Amino acid sequence: MLKEVRPAIVIVVLLTAITGLAYPLAVTGIAEAVFPSQAQGSLIERDGKVVGSALIGQEFKGDQYFHGRPSATTAADPADSTKTVPAPYNAANSGGSNLGPTSKALVDRVKEDIDKLKAENASASVPADLVTTSASGLDPNISPDAAYFQVPRVAKARKMPEDAVRKLVTERIEGRLAGVLGEPRVNVLALNLALDEAASKTH
Known part of the structure; x- marks a missing residue:
């Protein structure tokens, strides 16, 4: 045996x-x-401190920063563990909203976001990635169009020339992988760090 x-x-x-x-x-x-x-983990440091990852988006609030794509990730409700609450860019619960095109909640949310964005910049059409969530909910990038769309708001909040802010966006556009895969993109965290640095030099 x-x-x-x-x-x-x-x-x-x-x-x-x-x-x-x-x-x-x-x-x-x-x-x-x-x-x-x-x-x-593709960590990004500033002044010796880790401020995020190039692979995971994070929520930026305030007019002085570029905003990423909406995130549909959630977390457990502290008041009731059987329920969830919105928690943007929650890497522990990556996923989309699973709301379909006929969902009233989705349609209402997108309409509300479009109205807010049009109030910021009425002279340009709203890029789709500023009102739609990604499948992971953690997308760290936005399209160049989405970044350029936000330039007037950011420049006004920072009291910087729009051309200077637009130049920062242009300098941080990443092309397609190997020239064929994916789409041109801008990493929101990297752009905001460059924006902070540029703004500090002008004051």
């Missing part, structure tokens, strides 16, 4: 060591060596 069981035990222990320990350590080591920033 023991003679038959022993090989099975040895194989389980061996495979556990290989797939559960050796392989993850090897992959992590290679990733750290070849892609150190990505392996650490």
Whole structure:
């Protein structure tokens, strides 16, 4: 009996060591060596402090900052754990709203957002990504059109020339991966950090 069981035990222990320990350590080591920033979560630092990740959006409030896409992520309601409350960019609960095009709640929310954005900039059409959520709810990027749309509001709040703010946007447009995959985009956190830096130099 023991003679038959022993090989099975040895194989389980061996495979556990290989797939559960050796392989993850090897992959992590290679990733750290070849892609150190990505392996650490693509963290963005400012003055030696981590302020976010290039891969996860965060909520920016106030007219002086560029805003990202709406986020439909939620978290447990502190008052009732059986319910959820809105929690934008909650990385622990990534996901979309699952509301379809016939949903009145979705239509009302989009209409309300469009009205707010038109009040900010009536001279341009509202880019779709400023009123629609992404499938993950964590999208850190917006389209160049969405960034340019916000320039008048940001420039007014910062008391900066619109051309200077528009130049910051243009400088931070990332192209398609390998020139063919994805769409041009602007990382909102990186843009806002550049905006803070530029604004501090003008005051």
